[in-house]
Structure formats: structure tokens, C-alpha cells
Amino acid sequence: MLGLINRSFQFFLSDTYGPAMWDSVASEAEIGMSGFESMLKYDDKLTEQVIDAASTLLNRPRESLMEDLGTYLVSHESLLTVRRLLRFSGVNFSDFLNSIEELPERGRLVLPDLELPDLDLLDLGGGHFRLRCTSGLAGAGHIVMGLLRAMADDYGALVLLDHLGSDRGAEVIQVQIADQALYEARPFSLGMTVN
């Protein structure tokens, strides 16, 4: 798996629980102290080791840690890029959700080695959706759910999310758009913010 995924876990743990916690996780998971490099490939086993170690050390279930990671990816200030890149997918939350199946392809367009979960959206009508998520990483659906929660916030939409567990090899997320524009969306312009 591309180090980008592992590195975001590293940043998430370090930013949320402090650098010392990351050091403990790194040592428990038996990976080098310098951590992961985004553009290098790592054995998938390492990702599992990091999540398991964090779950043990923080005494929190894997699923809730993974959901927090998904939220962190979108909402944390140090990762403005992810939020911006996701916002290119739609002008509002419904638009975004309806193009979410393109996500893995959008990722590969930039980083051919990036393996994002395979997503399959079923529109049940009346703002109800089922999102099927297939990934080599067990529990990836929880990351997707955290990400959707944060994106709903970003678009100012009121969205109810529920992880329904696994079904025939895919994790199923229930999405209900209760209000497309309950709050004001966070500002977004197509032109890049020049820093």
C-alpha cells in the first residue's frame, strides 16, 4: 500500500494524541521511528499493525479510530489539500455523493499506486442511499464514513450516516441526506489558494 495512507495515520495519531503516542504506536507496531514516507510502497501488514497497536494503546475500538481518521483527513487544517481535492467532485453534498464512485479513479489519475476502496452507490430515492465499500483494508468503510461525515459538514448539509456492517465482502454504509443546505458551506473556489 502507498505510504500516503500510512502516513496519514501517523499524522492523525501524532496530531490528535501527541507525538509521544505516535512514538509508542511505532514502537509497538515495530516500524522505524522515522515513520512512513507518502510516496513509497509498504507491506499492507504494516497498516494493520499500526491500527492494531493504536487500538490497544489508546484502548479504543479499531472502528472508531478509523472513523476519526476519515474525519481528520477532511477537517484537519494541516491537510487542507484533501478537503479541496474532494470538493472538486461536486458543488453540493448530493452532487459529491453521486460522483463518489469516481473517487478511486480520481486518486489513480494523480498517484497510479494509490489504492482507494472500491465504491458502489445505490440510490434508494428520497435522499436515501446505500454505499458499498470494498477494500483490502478491513474496516476501511469506517474511514469512508468519517470522511463523508466531515464532507457533509463542509458542504453545510445535514446527513445521517450508519455503518451496517459487512455484506458479501463489502462494508455497507447507509446515507440519508436530511437537509442539503442546513448550514452555510465552507468557502471553496476552483482556483487554488496561492500560499
Add this chain to the structure above:
Amino acid sequence: MVELVGTDALPVPLEAFDRLMPLHVRLDHAGRITGFGPTLAKLTAGEGLRGRSLFEVFDVRRPSGLASVSDLHAHAGERLRLILRRAPRPVQFRGLAMPLAAGAGMILNLSFGIGVVDAVRSFTLTAGDFATTDLAVEMMYLVEAKTAAMETLRGFALRLQGDKQMAETQAMTDTLTGLPNRRALAQTLERLTRQSVAFGLMHIDLDFFKAVNDTLGHAAGDHVLRSVAGVLSAKTRAEDTVARVGGDEFVGVFPEITEPRRLEAVARRIIDALTLPIPFDGRTCRISASIGITTSISYTVPEIARMQHDADEALYASKRAGRGQALFHQTGEDPQGPPKINTRRSA
């Protein structure tokens, strides 16, 4: 009620034009602008385009020489390059013009082409300013994603470069004293001979160091070596190199100093400073140093190995002469060369 004229002609309401081609221009039979899409309206900020000639509003650059509606008809379906004459900054477009039904004029569709990124920034365009079939938004996404990926790679390269520099410095440094090591010395000597820079070379060996180690222990010995490194750095110039090459052996390289009197003065300053007592843990360490000197100009062709051998010989002569001394190597290579100095006693 809209009636189809025939299967090869299609009556299209203006709103459809606006949605399908937000950057289009409608022209009458004489080439006058009769209407335009909403995104073009945004760019021209309500400036009165209607009724003006296309060639007045746009500078048609390619194909060259295209200056009338009949020219435009002749090049229908071809790739056009146009510039919107707009103050303060003109905008470049790629264009495609097709005739409408006979006598009904033409329609010209425009695209920012590769300039879309600048256009989006300059005019703060949004996704709504492009047809949903247009890949402009994807283009913006790609540019931003590419920039982020490049930034990540650049950060990686910078970290690697930093690590590499640190590893190189460590490989060239004696860890106990922080002085350059034997490898760094070899590089310095190689560089000076390659660039034909004249230099003085000193082999410095501590006297009575073993006694300090034996009576006061290794901690005292290490302390003394660090103090010696401090003295050697303080008594030499920034452009000189003093390296630790063995337990209590050091080598000094002095670019552009070959005058025996100057080298002797440096050696004497070093010996004098090293003879001062060094306090350690409530006790006093006493050492001194013996020095052997040679210079690159003492040889017709200076060879590093030969020079080091000669400086060593002079060093052992100093040791034999009773320690705390600096002696020049006695060279027999060139009897007409500079005056040879030997057995110069330090004060």
C-alpha cells in the same frame, strides 16, 4: 410549438445554447454579435458586445489572415485561435465556428484551452460557469493534485538530502572531538594537490597522553582529547584543517602557508597552549606535543604519501630530541631550494 424543419436541421432555444456552450458567441450573416453565453458575459462584465463586429471584439490570430465572415465560413469546423480584446488583460481562446441554417449566421464556441487555470483564478469562475460535460473542473483538480503530489515529493527529497548531508558530515567527523577525521583529511589533501595550492603540513603527537589515561582513567583521557581539539581549532585559521587521525595523533594542513618562520610560529603557539595544565574533576592533567613539519613547495612534485611520511619522520625526530618540540623535515631533494631549518627548539 417547435416544428422540425428537417432531420438535418434543429431549432434550438437560446437557453439550450447558453447551457450547452456557456462561452459561445452568436453571429448574424454580417458577422455582428447578436448574443453570447453567460460565462463570456461574466468575462466582459456587461460591456456592450451586442451589435459589434466579431473582428472588433476579437483578434482572430489563427488561421492567419482571417478577417471576414466569408473567411470564417471558409474555415468552419477548424481550430481557431482568438484573443478577446479586453482591458487591462486580453484573454486567449481556442474556438470552433459552424454556420447555422442558411442565411442565419454562425455560432462560435470558445474554450480557454490550456489557459483555463489562469482564467478560473483571474475571473473567479465556478463549476457553474462551465457545462457539466466540460472537463475544466477536472483540469483544475488535476493541477491542484499534481501540485500537492510534487510538494510531497519535494519534501521527501529535502528530507533525504538532509539525511544524506548529516551522514556525510558524520562520515567525515571524529565523533569524540568533532574534528575532521582521516577520511576528511585525505579529501582536503587531495583537493589542495589537485588545485596546486601550496600548503604546510604538520603531524602533531601528544606527549605524556598515555600517562594521563593510565593514571586518571579514560574519562580524563577523553576530556584531554576534547580540550586539545579546542586548542587546535583556536590556534589555527578557519581555512586550515586540523584532523584527528589516531588515538593522540593529529594532522594540521595550512593552505598557502609555506614560510618556515610562520609555520614554526604556529607550531610554537600550539605547543605552548597544549603545555598548559588541563583541569579535570578536581585534578590536573599535564601533556605536551611534538610536531613534525613539511611543506608542499619542498618537492618538485608534491606527493601526499611522501609528505606524510616526511612529516612523520620529522615528528619522531622531535620526540627523540626531547619532546615539546617542532622540527622541519630535512629534505635532500632540492639542494637549491628554500633554506632548510632543523632542530628549532620551541621556547
